[in-house]
Amino acid sequence: xxxxxxxxxxxxxxxxxxxxxxxxxxxxxxxxxxxxxxxxxxxxxxxxxxxxxxxxxxxxxxxxxxxxxxxxxxxxxxxxxxxxxxxxxxxxxxxxxxxxxxxxxxxxxxxxxxxxxxxxxxxxxxxxxxxxxxxxxxxxxxxxxxxxxxxxxxxxxxxxxxxxxxxxxxxxxxxxxxxxxxxxxxxxxxxxxxxxxxxxxxxxxxxxxxxxxxxxxxxxxxxxxxxxxxxxxxxxxxxxxxxxxxxxxxxxxxxxxxxxxxx
Amino acid sequence: xxxxxxxxxxxxxxxxxxxxxxxxxxxxxxxxxxxxxxxxxxxxxxxxxxxxxxxxxxxxxxxxxxxxxxxxxxxxxxxxxxxxxxxxxxxxxxxxxxxxxxxxxxxxxxxxxxxxxxxxxxxxxxxxxxxxxxxxxxxxxxxxxxxxxxxxxxxxxxxxxxxxxxxxxxxxxxxxxxxxxxxxxxxxxxxxxxxxxxxxxxxxxxxxxxxxxxxxxxxxxxxxxxxxxxxxxxxxxxxxxxxxxxxxxxxxxxxxxxxxxxxxxxxxxxxxxxxxxxxxxxxxxxxxxxxxxxxxxxx
Numbered sequence: 374x375x376x377x378x379x380x381x382x383x384x385x386x387x388x389x390x391x392x393x394x395x396x397x398x399x400x401x402x403x404x405x406x407x408x409x410x411x412x413x414x415x416x417x418x419x420x421x422x423x424x425x426x427x428x429x430x431x432x433x434x435x436x437x438x439x440x441x442x443x444x445x446x447x448x449x450x451x452x453x454x455x456x457x458x459x460x461x462x463x464x465x466x467x468x469x470x471x472x473x474x475x476x477x478x479x480x481x482x483x484x485x486x487x488x489x490x491x492x493x494x495x496x497x498x499x500x501x502x503x504x505x506x507x508x509x510x511x512x513x514x515x516x517x518x519x520x521x522x523x524x525x526x527x528x529x530x531x532x533x534x535x536x537x538x539x540x541x542x543x544x545x546x547x548x549x550x551x552x553x554x555x556x557x558x559x560x561x562x563x564x565x566x567x568x569x570x571x572x573x574x575x576x577x578x579x580x581x582x583x584x585x586x587x588x589x590x591x592x593x594x595x596x597x598x599x600x601x602x603x604x605x606x607x608x609x610x611x612x613x614x615x616x617x618x619x620x621x622x623x624x625x626x627x628x629x630x631x632x633x634x635x636x
Numbered sequence: 637x638x639x640x641x642x643x644x645x646x647x648x649x650x651x652x653x654x655x656x657x658x659x660x661x662x663x664x665x666x667x668x669x670x671x672x673x674x675x676x677x678x679x680x681x682x683x684x685x686x687x688x689x690x691x692x693x694x695x696x697x698x699x700x701x702x703x704x705x706x707x708x709x710x711x712x713x714x715x716x717x718x719x720x721x722x723x724x725x726x727x728x729x730x731x732x733x734x735x736x737x738x739x740x741x742x743x744x745x746x747x748x749x750x751x752x753x754x755x756x757x758x759x760x761x762x763x764x765x766x767x768x769x770x771x772x773x774x775x776x777x778x779x780x781x782x783x784x785x786x787x788x789x790x791x792x793x794x795x796x797x798x799x800x801x802x803x804x805x806x807x808x809x810x811x812x813x814x815x816x817x818x819x820x821x822x823x824x825x826x827x828x829x830x831x832x833x834x835x836x837x838x839x840x841x842x843x844x845x846x847x848x849x850x851x852x853x854x855x856x857x858x859x860x861x862x863x864x865x866x867x868x869x870x871x872x873x874x875x876x877x878x879x880x881x882x883x884x885x886x887x888x889x890x891x892x893x894x895x896x897x898x899x900x901x902x903x904x905x906x907x908x909x910x911x912x913x914x915x916x917x918x919x920x921x922x923x924x925x926x927x928x929x930x931x932x933x934x935x
């Protein structure tokens with residue numbers, strides 16, 4: 374499987390994909406973190422869904438990770454697009470037949486792809502974390518936010534936990550992208566379906582029928598990145614996400630293993 | 637093991653359409669075997685089954701002595717280019733080869749050598765999307781050669797190549813066979829195949845029409861002797877003479893096309909001489925592979 378991971382990383386590290394994706398992450402993280410610190414205490418709701426963020430909130434131990442986890446949803450959408458396109462393009466470009474001639478064990482191809490994209494996702498989350506910390510620290514003085522509690526042991530523990538949660542959420546979105554890529558075998562269809570569902574339909578459904586929120590995959594993925602919410606617990610989101618993704622991945626893995634490669 | 641490829645009753649059915657029906661043929665080791673048939677006759681389906689990309693509906697087969705139900709046992713010794721070259725457009729030619737070399741666990745040093753071998757050493761660092769069709773084809777051949785294959789499966793390798801490129805591919809195949817590689821090549825350029833393929837497998841509508849030595853296939857077709865009298869006025873008399881002697885002959889451009897094998901040339905010459913007709917030419921013509929193909933497939 375290491376051969377597959379090496380081959381996939383060669384594709385993922387091509388400058389146009391790697392640098393442009395990192396650039397998007399850096400810009401979004403920088404933008405969102407800046408907005409939080411520049412508008413802190415304005416009372417007009419800088420957080421998610423009108424949540425007000427105060428100087429006191431940001432001055433606490435969790436202040437360091439605030440900007441970082443704010444971008445988790447966009448990281449997830451980015452991962453969804455990358456995973457979906459990298460999987461589906463093998464069908465649309467006809468390159469899958471080359472891969473399968475060189476590595477006929479199809480499950481090894483799938484596992485190798487997943488591992489390499491996980492490494493890519495870790496790079497994205499790391500970039501997010503570094504930029505968020507740097508921008509937060511740089512703007513803390515201007516926003517009159519105290520950083521004294523940011524580098525304590527408990528702050529670093531919170532930051533580590535947030536890093537894992539954001540990574541899990543990003544991987545969940547990415548896995549959804551890979552599932553859609555294997556199902557639709559077309560990057561455009563897979564990305565469009567994934568983005569429209571998670572970005573638009575789920576939010577409309579959640580707003581109109583709030584009881585559906587706890588059952589919607591995207592809402593649960595994002596909830597994982599936030600470490601849970603008063604409405605949906607962290608553990609519920611984790612369990613329901615694992616059930617959804619494991620079930621769906623098993624189905625597409627069987628399809629991938631058995632389907633004729635005729636294009 | 638005496639065969640590179642051997643299939644028995646190989647069948648592939650899609651719904652109610654049969655793409656390949658009970659195909660049985662052998663491809664000998666260390667030889668070039670041409671795989672011919674009209675579009676949609678089942679060539680690519682067969683190749684895909686041999687490479688483990690498609691599961692057969694029925695029948696059995698082996699490649700390099702291993703069953704086609706276990707492609708992992710032989711694919712490391714097989715190079716293949718199926719239905720044209722497919723690569724990542726945003727990667728360079730060299731990087732595309734490196735991806736496949738990494739995947740197969742082949743040494744990366746082979747990439748530069750292969751680019752040189754197929755004449756892409758100057759364009760190896762250019763993105764694949766900037767390649768001409770001929771260059772893409774060359775890269776496909778380089779990718780097929782990555783594993784230093786014992787069996788090379790090529791589907792239309794000369795598509796998009798100019799005459800010198802076609803000649804290079806022909807020479808490359810000859811060199812590989814000289815080194816002991818078996819080559820199974822599908823092509824619509826039958827004149828090219830006739831030059832290099834000792835064996836032929838011919839398909840039509842998913843069925844094997846012929847499988848065996850190319851020379852046997854060509855011999856099975858009626859030969860023609862073109863006999864040209866010195867003086868045109870003798871032509872009609874000569875044709876009557878041939879008919880009386882039991883030969884089937886037709887007039888064509890001042891000559892008589894006689895359906896007869898080469899060994900009957902002396903008999904025909906004697907017939908003409910005894911009637912006082914001098915022949916200025918008596919040429920045996922064997923049907924080409926292309927003519928045989930059209931004859932057999934009814935295309």
